[in-house]
Amino acid sequence: MKNIVDLTLTYTNQIDGFSKKTSKTIQKDGWNASTLTFYSHCGTHMDAPIHFNVSNQTIDQIPVSDFVGRAWVIDLRHIGSRGLINPTHIPADIQKKIIEGDSLILWTNWSRQINTSAYRNELPRISERFAIWCLEKKIKMIGVEPPSVADVNNLEEVTKIHQILLKGVVIIEGLTNINKLQSNCVDLIALPIKIIGGDGAPARVIAIEKYE
Incomplete structure (x- = not known):
């Protein structure tokens, strides 16, 4: 048996950096279609090394094998606002x-703050020591609920943490629904939109729990 959980935020016009507008209607054009506008790092998304000039590798160049693997769910709900x-x-x-x-997968419950100022401005974040630890342990992917792994209002911090991680760790930001997982070990699949030269891209992220 398997429990499959969608860890992806739903894109709505309330998400900063995203908009959906009607392009065609079935009444007028014969089919329904929309025009979508994305900031490359809005909603649930993934970062490429070129995002902070760690290397020239873009989102379309990351091997798909780096988007699939075993993941440990770390309960960090006790980490509060601006926690390290x-x-x-x-x-x-x-x-x-x-x-x-x-x-x-870092479970902080921070996705509950979506559409509030705290979501972006008071997020729990990864310390430099933890970023280095992830690199040394050869962690494949790290997924967080806030829109960033570091304080987006502190350019020095956000640059340093991204530059450390992006030397070898795939970053996933903007996760949700982690509370729906029933175990601390899952199969994680995170697939970014394949954008040529992309510094990042929206992604569909799922976790699969297997039971006997």
């Missing part, structure tokens, strides 16, 4: 099980 996430927040039993190529 460190390696010590990873439970010891999970640290012993993590191997090269595993991914992390």
Whole structure:
């Protein structure tokens, strides 16, 4: 048996950086169609190394094998507004099980803040020490609920954390529905839109739990 959970935010006109407008109607044109406008880092999205000039690798050049893998769900709901996430927040039993190529999903419940000023301006974020730890452990993907892994109002911090992680870790930002997972180990699939030269792209992200 499998439990499949969609970790993707629904794109609405209330999400900053996204708009959907009617382009065609069945009454006038014979079919329904929309014009969609995306900021490349809005909603649930993924970052490419070129986003912070870590390398010239763009979103369309990242191997699809980097978008699939085992992920550990780390319960960080106790991390509050502007909290700093460190390696010590990873439970010891999970640290012993993590191997090269595993991914992390950081569960902070921050998606509940969507459409509030706190969502962007007071987010819990990854510390420099934790970013380095992820790189050293060869973590494949790291997924977070806030719109960024670091304080977007602090250019030095947001640059430093992204530049560390993007040397080897695929970043997924803007997750939701983590509370619907029933275990702390899942198969994670995160597929960004394949945009040539993309610095990032909206993505559909799902988690698959397997049961005997």
